[in-house]
Amino acid sequence: MSPKNPSVDIEAIDEVIHGRLRLGIMAYLSAVNPASFPELLDKTGASNGNLSTHLSKLEAVGYIAQEKGYAGKKPQTLVHLTDSGRDAWINYLTAMQSLINI
Amino acid sequence: MSPKNPSVDIEAIDEVIHGRLRLGIMAYLSAVNPASFPELLDKTGASNGNLSTHLSKLEAVGYIAQEKGYAGKKPQTLVHLTDSGRDAWINYLTAMQSLINI
DNA sequence: AAAACTAGTTTGTGTTACAAACTAGTTTTA
DNA sequence: TAAAACTAGTTTGTAACACAAACTAGTTTT
Numbered sequence: 001m002s003p004k005n006p007s008v009d010i011e012a013i014d015e016v017i018h019g020r021l022r023l024g025i026m027a028y029l030s031a032v033n034p035a036s037f038p039e040l041l042d043k044t045g046a047s048n049g050n051l052s053t054h055l056s057k058l059e060a061v062g063y064i065a066q067e068k069g070y071a072g073k074k075p076q077t078l079v080h081l082t083d084s085g086r087d088a089w090i091n092y093l094t095a096m097q098s099l100i101n102i
Numbered sequence: 103m104s105p106k107n108p109s110v111d112i113e114a115i116d117e118v119i120h121g122r123l124r125l126g127i128m129a130y131l132s133a134v135n136p137a138s139f140p141e142l143l144d145k146t147g148a149s150n151g152n153l154s155t156h157l158s159k160l161e162a163v164g165y166i167a168q169e170k171g172y173a174g175k176k177p178q179t180l181v182h183l184t185d186s187g188r189d190a191w192i193n194y195l196t197a198m199q200s201l202i203n204i
Numbered sequence: 205a206a207a208a209c210t211a212g213t214t215t216g217t218g219t220t221a222c223a224a225a226c227t228a229g230t231t232t233t234a
Numbered sequence: 235t236a237a238a239a240c241t242a243g244t245t246t247g248t249a250a251c252a253c254a255a256a257c258t259a260g261t262t263t264t
Contacts, residue, residue: 008145013122018120038210045112049212049213052213053251074261150223152221175231
């Protein structure tokens with residue numbers, strides 16, 4: 001419950017998703033699931049380090065899962081959106097929509 | 103854009119607006135313009151200090167203007183959305199929409 | 205066998221968000 | 235008429251965050 005009664009409910013915005021890069025990752029995964037690390041690098045334009053960090057953050061809250069395997073002899077991380085992540089994404093969209101429409 | 107090759111243009115998201123509280127401020131001002139400081143406090147649920155800081159940030163980039171006057175003998179700051187701010191808001195909505203719809 | 209490339213992770217630094225503490229004036233209460 | 239409480243903000247200190255550079259580790263090419 002909000003302490004006041006705000007008509008712009010910014011508390012409803014999930015900060016874990018809201019961060020710009022994580023938002024991009026989630027948006028992309030909502031359409032393409034799973035996606036590889038290099039694919040996300042390319043689509044989001046992030047640096048390796050930054051992508052790695054934010055994937056860890058999304059994984060820590062259970063919105064994605066990183067499946068570390070191999071494509072031939074090269075290591076390949078596949079990033080999956082989890083059920084919980086998809087739920088959170090839907091909630092985020094709903095919250096943003098009601099905020100934007102006031 | 104083809105649904106098989108979605109792109110996520112996170113650069114298009116205006117970070118000044120994207121911050122959660124600033125997003126709330128802009129969203130509220132897009133509907134109620136101008137709004138007083140206490141009104142924004144109430145509607146966003148922010149603390150005074152935090153609201154003050156973020157208003158300064160929005161003012162610094164020219165998205166809002168703070169008109170400091172009096173209501174009777176009490177000081178009253180009226181916060182106006184500027185034309186530039188309204189443009190930025192429209193652009194933000196557009197960018198978010200294309201990111202969300204992939 | 206050295207160089208270059210792929211696929212990431214760790215680390216260091218500047219930026220940001222937030223609330224607590226503060227300033228300044230006004231109204232109420234004792 | 236003092237003191238307390240309230241309104242309306244601003245400044246400041248700290249913890250969290252974003253980001254890129256540097257690093258690890260293995261693979262392929264020259």
